[in-house]
Amino acid sequence: MNLIVVMKKLKKQFGENEYNSHLFRFPGGLAGGTYAEIKKQANDLLMQNNIVHVDWNALNGDGETNNLSVDFEIQRINETTENKNSIVVLMHDSPLKTVTADALPQIITNLRDKGYEFKNFYEIIK
Numbered sequence: 680m681n682l683i684v685v686m687k688k689l690k691k692q693f694g695e696n697e698y699n700s701h702l703f704r705f706p707g708g709l710a711g712g713t714y715a716e717i718k719k720q721a722n723d724l725l726m727q728n729n730i731v732h733v734d735w736n737a738l739n740g741d742g743e744t745n746n747l748s749v750d751f752e753i754q755r756i757n758e759t760t761e762n763k764n765s766i767v768v769l770m771h772d773s774p775l776k777t778v779t780a781d782a783l784p785q786i787i788t789n790l791r792d793k794g795y796e797f798k799n800f801y802e803i804i805k
Contacts, residue, residue: 702800703732710734733800735769739786741779742771749782756786766795 690698703725705718712718725732740747740755760766768786770779787797 700730703730704734705732708734731800733767735767736763737766738769739779739782741776742769745775747778749778749785752778752782753785753789756789760790760793760795766790 686699689700690696705721707714710718722732737759738755739752741752743755756768760768770776770783772779791797
């Protein structure tokens, strides 16, 4: 499937004919896995079309287990952000991840206390 077909499907799904993203996140991340060669080809195609791909480099651990606590998520954030100047945090949104929503205010405060600023991707890629 080529990028034009994907964009048309996204526009239809969103109900926005003028939708045009300049960002993309590979499901499961860019590196490795079963679809490594397809991801490499997709990465080349994205670059040719000036679309930035973004991947996470820190996480809260909510993808590791369903039986987690706020303290666990904060600990994982601390572990995975250590010694990083810039971070993109992987978090999940689903009915099974209510602890993530509960932990988010503390995670934000924790990251701000460490000096991180929150920006949207369009501010960053300008």
